[in-house]
Amino acid sequence: MSRCAWHVIAPGALTTVQDLGRVGWRHLGVGRAGALDPASAALANRMVGNPPDAAVLEITLTGPTLALSQPARIALCGAGIDARFDDARTGLHTVPGGRPVDLPAGVLRLGAIRSGLRAWLAVAGGLDVPRVLGSRSTDLRGGFGGLHGQALRSGDALPLGQQPALDPLEPQAPAWWVALDTAPPNASPIRYVPAGDLPARIEAARALATRDWRIDPRSDRQGLRCSGAPIVATLPEQISAPVAPGTLQLPPDGQPIVLLADAQTVGGYPRLGHVISVDLPRLAQLRAGDALRFEAVTADAATLLRRKCDAELARALFAVDDRLRHA
Numbered sequence: 001m002s003r004c005a006w007h008v009i010a011p012g013a014l015t016t017v018q019d020l021g022r023v024g025w026r027h028l029g030v031g032r033a034g035a036l037d038p039a040s041a042a043l044a045n046r047m048v049g050n051p052p053d054a055a056v057l058e059i060t061l062t063g064p065t066l067a068l069s070q071p072a073r074i075a076l077c078g079a080g081i082d083a084r085f086d087d088a089r090t091g092l093h094t095v096p097g098g099r100p101v102d103l104p105a106g107v108l109r110l111g112a113i114r115s116g117l118r119a120w121l122a123v124a125g126g127l128d129v130p131r132v133l134g135s136r137s138t139d140l141r142g143g144f145g146g147l148h149g150q151a152l153r154s155g156d157a158l159p160l161g162q163q164p165a166l167d168p169l170e171p172q173a174p175a176w177w178v179a180l181d182t183a184p185p186n187a188s189p190i191r192y193v194p195a196g197d198l199p200a201r202i203e204a205a206r207a208l209a210t211r212d213w214r215i216d217p218r219s220d221r222q223g224l225r226c227s228g229a230p231i232v233a234t235l236p237e238q239i240s241a242p243v244a245p246g247t248l249q250l251p252p253d254g255q256p257i258v259l260l261a262d263a264q265t266v267g268g269y270p271r272l273g274h275v276i277s278v279d280l281p282r283l284a285q286l287r288a289g290d291a292l293r294f295e296a297v298t299a300d301a302a303t304l305l306r307r308k309c310d311a312e313l314a315r316a317l318f319a320v321d322d323r324l325r326h327a
Helices: 038-047 199-208 277-283 299-325
Strands: 005-010 014-018 056-060 065-068 072-078 081-087 091-094 101-103 106-113 118-123 157-159 190-194 213-215 223-227 247-249 257-259 271-275 294-296
Touching (some): 038 056, 038 118, 056 106, 072 081, 106 118, 190 199, 190 299, 199 271, 277 299
Parallel strands (some): 190 294
Antiparallel strands (some): 005 065, 005 157, 014 056, 072 118, 081 091, 081 106, 190 271, 213 223, 247 257
8 A cells, every 4th residue: 555646737627625524613613615415425435445524526617637646546426527547558548437447647637527517536545635623625715624725726736545556557447337316407496495484584485486597607615696586575684693505595686595515604694494405416516507496395305305315325335335345
């Protein structure tokens, strides 16, 4: 076993180091960060033999070009991405997703994401960046964690954990593949539990499901901004109160915001409710201009959907383990 680093030739549009997030610090104003689709990150880690919370690369829109100084085992999960491996001896190879791939030393070229917005890359041994407040995730707003608290840049060196002993002559991948739900992220409405206290807030929360929305280009890891016919509501002013990933806020312009993993811990905008946890990864795959609709559900329904989603992930992880045992 030995240590090595990947060298960043080109960083891609927005590539960050993430794990399952930074928990237990919200009372001090520190957000969660972490992969916008924890299940995809955990599945990629399982394929290369890592624990589910090992650090991965979260790739947005277009991926990085990485120089591998020695062989590595990787896995790509999430949205489909154009991935090629450039081997000085054997030429250019396609790198498939949804399975472990053994690569010799060479150049990994991750291009455009095809059917969504984000993908996750795991490497055996994980990314060995320092833990900050218990997590290796990059907090872009705070400027800490990950690699120097920011997205990858050309010239960066990504330290890796202990690597398995590999010596492939060319990229090697099994014929099988495992993936989570690959339906288009806007194929069905985004479900939310509406707020239910003041009459004006209840009415505004209901209005959310009556309109067609599009993703505003200003959306980022902190929040997904919706653009459409504004929701006009007379809601009382309020002091800042706790918010979390999934909170639906209504700014004065009537254009809702869904908070995502890099969300602040408190906010003063009126809250319309909360997007259920199983639909947050779908929001992470929506691009600027994509259409979406919302649908109100009960808290009990949200719990049942969470259990169903957890069962789906458990089946996918079992399938990976079964295939690796019989490899």
